[in-house]
Amino acid sequence: MDKHMKIYAEHLEDSALEQFNSAMGQEFAIKGALMPDAHTGYSLPIGAVVASDGVVVPAWVGYDIGCGMCALPTSFESNDVTASSEEIFKEIYKKVPVGFNVNQHPVDCHLNPDDLSQLGRKAFEDRKGFRALGSLGGGNHFIEIGKDEEGKIWVIIHSGSRGVGHGIATEYMRLASGTQKILEGHHGLRVDDDTGRGYINDMSWALEFALANRKEMMRRIVGAISAYCDGEADWDKLINRNHNHAEEKDGMWIHRKGATHAEEGMMGVIPGNMRDGSFIVEGKGNPDALWSSSHGAGRVLGRKQAKRELKTEDFQETMRGITARVEDSTLDESPMAYKDIFEVMRLQADLVDVCQHVTPIVNVKG
DNA sequence: ATGTAC
Numbered sequence: 001m002d003k004h005m006k007i008y009a010e011h012l013e014d015s016a017l018e019q020f021n022s023a024m025g026q027e028f029a030i031k032g033a034l035m036p037d038a039h040t041g042y043s044l045p046i047g048a049v050v051a052s053d054g055v056v057v058p059a060w061v062g063y064d065i066g067c068g069m070c071a072l073p074t075s076f077e078s079n080d081v082t083a084s085s086e087e088i089f090k091e092i093y094k095k096v097p098v099g100f101n102v103n104q105h106p107v108d109c110h111l112n113p114d115d116l117s118q119l120g121r122k123a124f125e126d127r128k129g130f131r132a133l134g135s136l137g138g139g140n141h142f143i144e145i146g147k148d149e150e151g152k153i154w155v156i157i158h159s160g161s162r163g164v165g166h167g168i169a170t171e172y173m174r175l176a177s178g179t180q181k182i183l184e185g186h187h188g189l190r191v192d193d194d195t196g197r198g199y200i201n202d203m204s205w206a207l208e209f210a211l212a213n214r215k216e217m218m219r220r221i222v223g224a225i226s227a228y229c230d231g232e233a234d235w236d237k238l239i240n241r242n243h244n245h246a247e248e249k250d251g252m253w254i255h256r257k258g259a260t261h262a263e264e265g266m267m268g269v270i271p272g273n274m275r276d277g278s279f280i281v282e283g284k285g286n287p288d289a290l291w292s293s294s295h296g297a298g299r300v301l302g303r304k305q306a307k308r309e310l311k312t313e314d315f316q317e318t319m320r321g322i323t324a325r326v327e328d329s330t331l332d333e334s335p336m337a338y339k340d341i342f343e344v345m346r347l348q349a350d351l352v353d354v355c356q357h358v359t360p361i362v363n364v365k366g
Numbered sequence: 367a368t369g370t371a372c
Contacts, residue, residue: 064367100369127368139367166368 004031006288008347009038009047009298016045023048026186028055030252033290035259036347037298037339042183046258047298049290053252055188056199058172060255061246065169065203066210067160068242069260069269071280071358072218076153076231078361081145084228085323085362091224092143092364096217097135099366102162106130109212111205119171120164120202127163133209134216137162138366140296140333143221145363146277148356155221155233156278156358157214158271160244165206172199191253203246211240239267239280243295254290262286262293262352270352271296272341274326274333275318277359279345281352293351297338306337324363333365 003024009016016039023044024032031051038047043059050060081088097103106129113124136143136159144156161168174180175195176187189196215238222233246255260268264285270293271278285291301309312327315334319326331337345354 062367067367137367141367160367163368170368 003029005033007034008036008289008351009034010036010347012038013040016040019043019045020048023050023060023186026188028052028188031290033288033292035289035292035294036344037258037294037296039298041257043186044255044257047294049254049256049259049292051252051254051290052188054191056191056196056246056253057186057188057255058169058176058199059183059187060257061169061203062244062257063166063169064160064244065165065206066242067244068210068240069271070157070214070218071239071269071278072155072222072233072235073237074153074155074222074225074231074233076225076229078147078151078153080229081153081225081361087228088145088225089323089362089364091227092221095220095224096143096364098364099138102128102131102135103133104131107133107216109133111208111212116205117198117202119198120168120205123167123171124164127167132162132164133213134220135162135213136217136364136366141366142274143217143364144278144358144360145221145225146358146360148280148358153231154358155218156269156271157217159210159214159217161206161210162213164209168202168206172202207242207245210242214240239269241268249291256292258295259292260295261291262289263291268293268352270294270345273297273335273338274324274360274363275322275335276341277357279354280356280358282355283352284350286351289351293348294344297341297344299337300339301337303332306332306334310334310336322360322363324360325365330365
């Protein structure tokens with residue numbers, strides 16, 4: 001069967017290609033693409049986009065539904081931010097829970113948990129409800145304050161839907177597979193039956209929760225910077241882009257697992273690494289790439305491998321001048337654990353235009 | 367990525 005598939009990755013692991021081919025072998029898979037940062041995941045590689053007919057596959061969206069980026073331009077002076085970077089860094093850790101931490105009390109939110117299915121509602125209650133709103137999480141989630149080529153200060157966040165999205169993903173992956181082996185295979189839900197509709201409803205709610213989460217953090221971070229610098233955020237220019245979601249387009253269900261939505265003219269944010277910062281991009285709406293781009297640089301070293309093979313001294317050396325946690329515990333996030341972001345950006349010149357390159361001043365991690 | 371089990 002000739003299905004439309006395009007691979008933008010230059011060096012691809014065999015196991016990632018096998019996962020992609022296996023997914024594309026499903027009868028409901030219509031069209032697929034692998035972004036330049038693609039690497040092995042479970043079920044579907046990270047950096048894959050697959051369009052399906054009449055079916056949604058929870059494992060193709062993954063655990064962190066709504067994981068994505070926000071970028072907010074501001075009028076803070078870069079000299080002020082640099083001069084107060086240590087204070088701002090500490091203030092953010094005071095205001096934003098990181099890692100497994102959440103707020104002591106629930107945070108006000110316009111979202112209504114009654115809009116979730118019974119299953120989604122239970123995941124929400126079990127996973128700390130609105131206490132999780134405005135919390136960063138762990139792994140590769142981060143907060144970055146940086147300046148672009150014109151000296152403008154941006155606040156950039158990578159975070160997701162925290163526990164609630166994870167709970168929703170887990171429960172629907174279990175229902176779809178019909179077994180406890182939820183990470184194997186490509187189990188779909190019909191979009192027109194109750195379970196499929198339930199997944200789409202709850203996934204959509206989790207996307208909104210993830211955005212509300214990033215916005216709440218943005219408010220706290222802008223507050224932290226404002227304690228030391230004059231200026232304000234340009235909220236009308238906030239960019240929000242998911243890289244783990246499924247959306248309907250032209251009668252297809254497009255699954256993005258670690259791939260940024262990049263319609264023509266759509267603004268996006270592609271993070272590189274702790275040292276090289278992030279790119280503000282504008283989508284080209286390339287249909288071969290299923291209207292997508294990469295969601296980052298992509299790993300070259302697994303987390304364990306990075307901690308084994310890299311040296312903390314080298315990490316500290318390369319991060320000089322940036323206020324960040326640079327230590328043994330964050331060594332798996334070293335720039336050396338990722339592909340060269342500049343090369344990845346070159347490989348997707350037909351997918352996005354680069355508008356700005358934001359280089360880090362402060363980086364906050366879980 | 368998350369939070370559970372060791």
